[in-house]
Amino acid sequence: MSKRELGVCYYPEHWPEAQWAEDARRMAELGLAWVRIGEFAWGRVEPRPGQFNWGWLDRAIEVLGAHGLKVVLGTPTATPPKWVLDRHPDMLAVDAQGRPRKFGSRRHYCFSHPGYRQESARIVTEFARRYGRNLHVGAWQTDNEYGCHDTVLSYSDAARTAFRDWLRARFPAQDRNGGDIEALNRAWGNVFWSMDYEDFDDIDLPNLTVTEPNPAHVLAFRRFSSDQVVQYNRMQAEIIRQYSDAPLSHNYMGRVTEFDHYKLGEDLDIATWDSYPLGFLEDRVGAGVEDQRRFARQGDPDFQAFHHDLYRAVGRGRWWVMEQQPGPVNWAPYNPAPAPGMVRLWTWEAFAHGAEAVCYFRWRQAPFAQEQMHAGLLRPDSAEAEGFDEARQVAFELADAPDVQPVTAPVALIFDYDAEWAWAVQPHGKGLSYFGLVLDHYRALRRAGLSVDIIPPDHDALADYRVILAPGLMHMPARLKQALAECGAQVLLGPRSAARDAHMNIPVPLPPALPGLKVTVSRCESLRPDLPEAIEGGGQITGYREHLEHDGQVVLQDAQGRALAVRDGNLVYMGAWGDARALDRLVADLCERSGLAHMALPDGVRCRDTASERFWFNYNTEAVDLPGMGELPGCAVLRQPCP
Amino acid sequence: MSKRELGVCYYPEHWPEAQWAEDARRMAELGLAWVRIGEFAWGRVEPRPGQFNWGWLDRAIEVLGAHGLKVVLGTPTATPPKWVLDRHPDMLAVDAQGRPRKFGSRRHYCFSHPGYRQESARIVTEFARRYGRNLHVGAWQTDNEYGCHDTVLSYSDAARTAFRDWLRARFPAQDRNGGDIEALNRAWGNVFWSMDYEDFDDIDLPNLTVTEPNPAHVLAFRRFSSDQVVQYNRMQAEIIRQYSDAPLSHNYMGRVTEFDHYKLGEDLDIATWDSYPLGFLEDRVGAGVEDQRRFARQGDPDFQAFHHDLYRAVGRGRWWVMEQQPGPVNWAPYNPAPAPGMVRLWTWEAFAHGAEAVCYFRWRQAPFAQEQMHAGLLRPDSAEAEGFDEARQVAFELADAPDVQPVTAPVALIFDYDAEWAWAVQPHGKGLSYFGLVLDHYRALRRAGLSVDIIPPDHDALADYRVILAPGLMHMPARLKQALAECGAQVLLGPRSAARDAHMNIPVPLPPALPGLKVTVSRCESLRPDLPEAIEGGGQITGYREHLEHDGQVVLQDAQGRALAVRDGNLVYMGAWGDARALDRLVADLCERSGLAHMALPDGVRCRDTASERFWFNYNTEAVDLPGMGELPGCAVLRQPCP
Amino acid sequence: MSKRELGVCYYPEHWPEAQWAEDARRMAELGLAWVRIGEFAWGRVEPRPGQFNWGWLDRAIEVLGAHGLKVVLGTPTATPPKWVLDRHPDMLAVDAQGRPRKFGSRRHYCFSHPGYRQESARIVTEFARRYGRNLHVGAWQTDNEYGCHDTVLSYSDAARTAFRDWLRARFPAQDRNGGDIEALNRAWGNVFWSMDYEDFDDIDLPNLTVTEPNPAHVLAFRRFSSDQVVQYNRMQAEIIRQYSDAPLSHNYMGRVTEFDHYKLGEDLDIATWDSYPLGFLEDRVGAGVEDQRRFARQGDPDFQAFHHDLYRAVGRGRWWVMEQQPGPVNWAPYNPAPAPGMVRLWTWEAFAHGAEAVCYFRWRQAPFAQEQMHAGLLRPDSAEAEGFDEARQVAFELADAPDVQPVTAPVALIFDYDAEWAWAVQPHGKGLSYFGLVLDHYRALRRAGLSVDIIPPDHDALADYRVILAPGLMHMPARLKQALAECGAQVLLGPRSAARDAHMNIPVPLPPALPGLKVTVSRCESLRPDLPEAIEGGGQITGYREHLEHDGQVVLQDAQGRALAVRDGNLVYMGAWGDARALDRLVADLCERSGLAHMALPDGVRCRDTASERFWFNYNTEAVDLPGMGELPGCAVLRQPCP
Numbered sequence A, B, C: 001m002s003k004r005e006l007g008v009c010y011y012p013e014h015w016p017e018a019q020w021a022e023d024a025r026r027m028a029e030l031g032l033a034w035v036r037i038g039e040f041a042w043g044r045v046e047p048r049p050g051q052f053n054w055g056w057l058d059r060a061i062e063v064l065g066a067h068g069l070k071v072v073l074g075t076p077t078a079t080p081p082k083w084v085l086d087r088h089p090d091m092l093a094v095d096a097q098g099r100p101r102k103f104g105s106r107r108h109y110c111f112s113h114p115g116y117r118q119e120s121a122r123i124v125t126e127f128a129r130r131y132g133r134n135l136h137v138g139a140w141q142t143d144n145e146y147g148c149h150d151t152v153l154s155y156s157d158a159a160r161t162a163f164r165d166w167l168r169a170r171f172p173a174q175d176r177n178g179g180d181i182e183a184l185n186r187a188w189g190n191v192f193w194s195m196d197y198e199d200f201d202d203i204d205l206p207n208l209t210v211t212e213p214n215p216a217h218v219l220a221f222r223r224f225s226s227d228q229v230v231q232y233n234r235m236q237a238e239i240i241r242q243y244s245d246a247p248l249s250h251n252y253m254g255r256v257t258e259f260d261h262y263k264l265g266e267d268l269d270i271a272t273w274d275s276y277p278l279g280f281l282e283d284r285v286g287a288g289v290e291d292q293r294r295f296a297r298q299g300d301p302d303f304q305a306f307h308h309d310l311y312r313a314v315g316r317g318r319w320w321v322m323e324q325q326p327g328p329v330n331w332a333p334y335n336p337a338p339a340p341g342m343v344r345l346w347t348w349e350a351f352a353h354g355a356e357a358v359c360y361f362r363w364r365q366a367p368f369a370q371e372q373m374h375a376g377l378l379r380p381d382s383a384e385a386e387g388f389d390e391a392r393q394v395a396f397e398l399a400d401a402p403d404v405q406p407v408t409a410p411v412a413l414i415f416d417y418d419a420e421w422a423w424a425v426q427p428h429g430k431g432l433s434y435f436g437l438v439l440d441h442y443r444a445l446r447r448a449g450l451s452v453d454i455i456p457p458d459h460d461a462l463a464d465y466r467v468i469l470a471p472g473l474m475h476m477p478a479r480l481k482q483a484l485a486e487c488g489a490q491v492l493l494g495p496r497s498a499a500r501d502a503h504m505n506i507p508v509p510l511p512p513a514l515p516g517l518k519v520t521v522s523r524c525e526s527l528r529p530d531l532p533e534a535i536e537g538g539g540q541i542t543g544y545r546e547h548l549e550h551d552g553q554v555v556l557q558d559a560q561g562r563a564l565a566v567r568d569g570n571l572v573y574m575g576a577w578g579d580a581r582a583l584d585r586l587v588a589d590l591c592e593r594s595g596l597a598h599m600a601l602p603d604g605v606r607c608r609d610t611a612s613e614r615f616w617f618n619y620n621t622e623a624v625d626l627p628g629m630g631e632l633p634g635c636a637v638l639r640q641p642c643p
Ligand SMILES: [Zn+2]
Pocket: A145, A274, A323, A361
């Protein structure tokens, strides 16, 4: 058990050295424990190949340490200097249109480029060797926001070569080519349009094809691309561990799903993520316009919590918010200021979900370059910005708050990156996404007042849960099917559960073919979003539905009496994308059957239990009456002893 | 006269050979007569250059034939294997952005590439030589869906070279260059912006210009591109005819208008098309959102019929539906299931318009590759899918139905591919298209209960018709002008009739300059779609109008009393894009003057007369009362003796 | 003082020589004084390199001159013939996606290409030498519509090289590289993401970066690109002045803001612009859909006037409309015909704002090439088109109208191209633009019945004005800040005034840091357009607001009592984007404090004072009652003696 802590992101290289001590003093005075530095500083550390300028960084760490601050040191590989590109002109990622993605911002590298991997290994080694035993360096961060700016998928020559090798390893052969190309042709169904290959070197990347490429081809490319990120990070992790015992972290970005965060997390000690509630609401949550208006200054009531729960799983219990929005950001379509109280609310919500630390991004607003409109705790003139005071209040409140305590929630929701890619490869209907489906289920659990664990599909302690939601898992290994059938929890499956085999083919017998569930999906259809279908007793289907052959108990049916959701034993299969009302009904039913208490929270109100406290959060700007507890003001947090 | 028949598309190469006999048995049992095969099988027939695997195809044909099924054999040129590309790396089409359109799906070739033409000739020769006299091969299909996935227009080097040669032939000279470049400069008005060429080799393809290219340049490129498809198909046709007497077909795709289907049809014996009513409604009909909702499970009430009538003309009387949607497809933005009854309705509607055969696409849903979500008559597990039963019902009903009988409709509607291109080159107002205009006229005829012949602009028996609609023919050869004036039918012309000469210039005297029609278009304007103008007596102008100088009888006028439609003798010129009400008024007027009976059909109901029967189709899901005939259930067909 | 005159654009090379005399006769008879020719005729003057065909142009000028017409002769550099491109294959501009912008229309050149500059100098010299002393050539025009079709920004190799040299000159050094790269790194804040350069040759153009490039980098590129246009034009101007004393003009295009029109104007004698009210309303005004419908046939009531006032400044008093829309155009999304009366109204409005001449585009509609649907005064068949008669009426009215007289308006509005680029580089919120902000302010002044001078930010006679509006000037040099504080006028500033230093960095002390104005912007936010905030007393904030620390008098505040606009002495700072009501309140307040009479004009009515007359314009199609003056018919002009 550790103390909950606050921190901040800081860029000593952006400011005159004379200012560092005063900055450190004010950080400490504010009650911060952690300062993340270094992750964009390659150019100042190694301005020319092999010519190192360590002095300033040594001194920056020393100044921070001298004020009692612990440093998270970032490897600077997200921003290779221009001279690295000069040495490796083909290291740039290439976009799906075939255009190299040029120098001039950040993340300008292809994960598959061997030369850039070597440069990265070299600079990480230098960092780790120099600071691996530095007493002020309390943790490491690898790179920065892998995948941000759509940087996982690269269509470069380096990626093509690596993809072929990756495929060879997936379809191994005793003899020819180092790979069994006939096995690949069979697995992908390449016979379909005379797409059979003779050799792995025939295989191109799946962009710019005349019409859609083979989904098996695309899914393989998605899995390959994810693996490249994992490998790249592992390279960094292995180097750092040679020189340092400090815990290793990476700061994941919200709703970046192009690589498998769990897999990458296996090489970390702490998962962290960057939480920008207002920017996200505008550019990636996928909320409707009405909610974008309503929560414009508060952020989505579930999106942050979802990620908190996700990264708790990714970090196997240990997780932080590495970048917390403290004011308006610069990069969303619209960049409003947080409503008063929200910076505090967001911070507490992270702690309520088990965060060990929350670090604000950034200490002082930079008056130059790309993020000059991104607020910090300080304004460019070093005066306190609006967020400063709320951070101070949290620091004060933390003093007598309980420590971080591990706790298992009663409900689990499976989130599977592979399913996300499979849906992306083949959404079947415009706008349908796995992430959206899972988030809809998460929202329903939250509206019911439930605390949730998000778990990976290979989680091995399913029996810990009384209710498990597993929507949309397009491919389900036999082990997972078996585990769900046997775990004893009330399990909600579908739509599209086990709809594809490992290579994106429809299995026969037809899906979901789950042990203990007599349901067969006989037909799938996608629907116009403006053509919902009514569910008997309340709620609607939107966007997607299946036709079910079954021999179970009908839980939901349409107006024609056709089954939509069917129970068989502890398993419920939902063959449609239900709206909020439908999901609320399903969740209530699961809870009742598993004896789990649930509520119907007021609109915009959420709660979360830790081991000792129940937290209430009001995402509305207006006060809400909590039955039996009085009024919860707008944008406010309420802490109670656990019920 | 031939019997109406059913068929199916089948891919023996997709299934274990052990399954073929059982498949064939079930096809025969279902009442199918035709099985189309082979059109994507190049890779399995010739897995490596010159190395042929005929055995499986021999046996597949034999198995089908043994069950009494007739084979339509497709040439496999829509899916050249990877090794063909390796031999001709520049054979790919290039898109308007300059990007090669890569291997990995289908139709990855440029029609102008000489090397690919040779490869095509070679494989077609092999197919024709082997199966030209095979007793089970009852018909041939060339390639597959020319132009699908926007594959007519290619901006490749091969296309550029061929375009220059094509232009040389269009502007022949005795001496220099093999072409008269001054004649081209004059014809195109290249003086306009100093665009004169000195040589045909100066001429580039009309993409990526700074602002719009010369419309004469673009129109020439469109005509060239169409000719390339026609030539490519002729090459195949000539080869097959050397070896086979079986009729030749090609399966055109809905609303693919980038090449001249009539011209290509001259080299065929039977025109066929691929009818996907639900997919088309979502992605190409151009219906409003309200109709997209209303007919989401039934398809557009006129779009299929329009194509039926079009391909009857293309096939000079002989036409099929080669691919009939039997369930949800995979490729539209949304892919709902047909309403019960619609598979039967669509099939009967094709027969009502004179189809000799309707083949369902496909026999069994493929569990792999690009179309894994495309329903077949069978599910992937070989169980009957929903469409199977409706096909069975049609097969049963066909047994005692009359044979296909040629019949001439009382009304003709001219459809001209050249006009489609001219409008596309120069729509004048956003969203205006010739296809849209013609379809609007077709809808009006259908609402009036009329059976329609679609005819090409060079149809030589105009006197067969009592009413002829000829909207939007931007270029009208003198012969056509004369023929319309003299045919005796009531003729509706305009807007934009004869608005351009053969090279896309405005003629002087100003359009339409029709013999016998004292109308001159003095000004053209395009209008915001949200700024319709009222027509006196009912209806509106939308999108486009002309100002008319005339000396005739005003048929329609605006609120200011300015003429919109003018009659002079048997010719009516409509100088605007009228809405449904306006077109209904014009059609009613034409019918009354020609003594043709017309109705005002209930919304969503259509009818069509064959030589012996009148067919009624209800595209609504609810029943409709037909005056004097009782109730026609939703999604149902009614057959009556001809009135 | 000069007589107001009419003219027309004419292309003798488009018509048979036999027709020229009759054309000239009709022009003179119509009352035209000027004929612009030549600007697209390079191909006919020099069909092959060095081989000149002057005869036809000599004779065309002679024929026009013989009918008493004065010629504006255009240099033909906007349309280099194909052979120029053959000599300089890399002269094409390259778009932001990296694609060369090909031959086949016009403006197919990169301003930075040295070879094309030489070709341009050569042909301009030839023109100037031959016609510099021709008595019929009364004025010159350089090139045509610089920047039209997005042609200022080019990402070519030539541009890259020139940009590096331009930067070297901006960051001069005594020794290395010819430039001080460290100074650039500091000025741009390149430390931010390790973007420091070692050499100017490291710097690439700011396109295709992974995420947004450094705003300092982009702004520098925008300034560079503008300078390239200015230099290119100066090259032409200097050549012509060697051979001719006739005044020099260029025809600017509406809302082309990618280069500094003032700077370029310094090398001209007369600024002219091309006014297409209906096309502009559809494609560039930025009006709402409701106004696009309402004014579809009249054009925006303020957009033309804004440009008239702008080009009066650009021409330092001398300006024309070089191309006046006389009927439907061809290039907008929708191309309606002007309402009767509007061609006259537009012409008179130009004169009311001080135009010396208004020339219609074009004499006769060309029946060929790109603009075949662009109306002229004559139809293609030489009959009079609708605009002809209105031009005749204006010619008649001009006979006894006063001459052009210089007059200073009581109100000035600063328009700054550099601010336009800075906003474009960093709008902060989607859809926010400087041009839009300034136009909103201009509209408010017009609704108040005020005549306006638009002035550049370095205008040196600010004391001439009683009210000055200076919204959105993101960078304000110290001289300008001082001048506004001391000029004595009532000055309206903000939002974003002085928000950036010369290199796009946020200055400290924080903005606006204006002498005499105790206001500090502590925070900026952008708002969803569907989330306006109410202003106490009326009006709303839309899109953007700042939080103000201040010590002045609150002029506007929000519902929470937070200051939105603050007065300190003669300066008012508005920290938000106000709607029409808000701006009307601010303008009224400024007028009252400066003792300037103002009105509240009826909707759609505008007025403008010259030295001797007050003009009233009714942009509505319906008549409007002017209090005390009776009824002003729709689409009409009223001239009164000055009040
Ligand atoms: Zn970040």
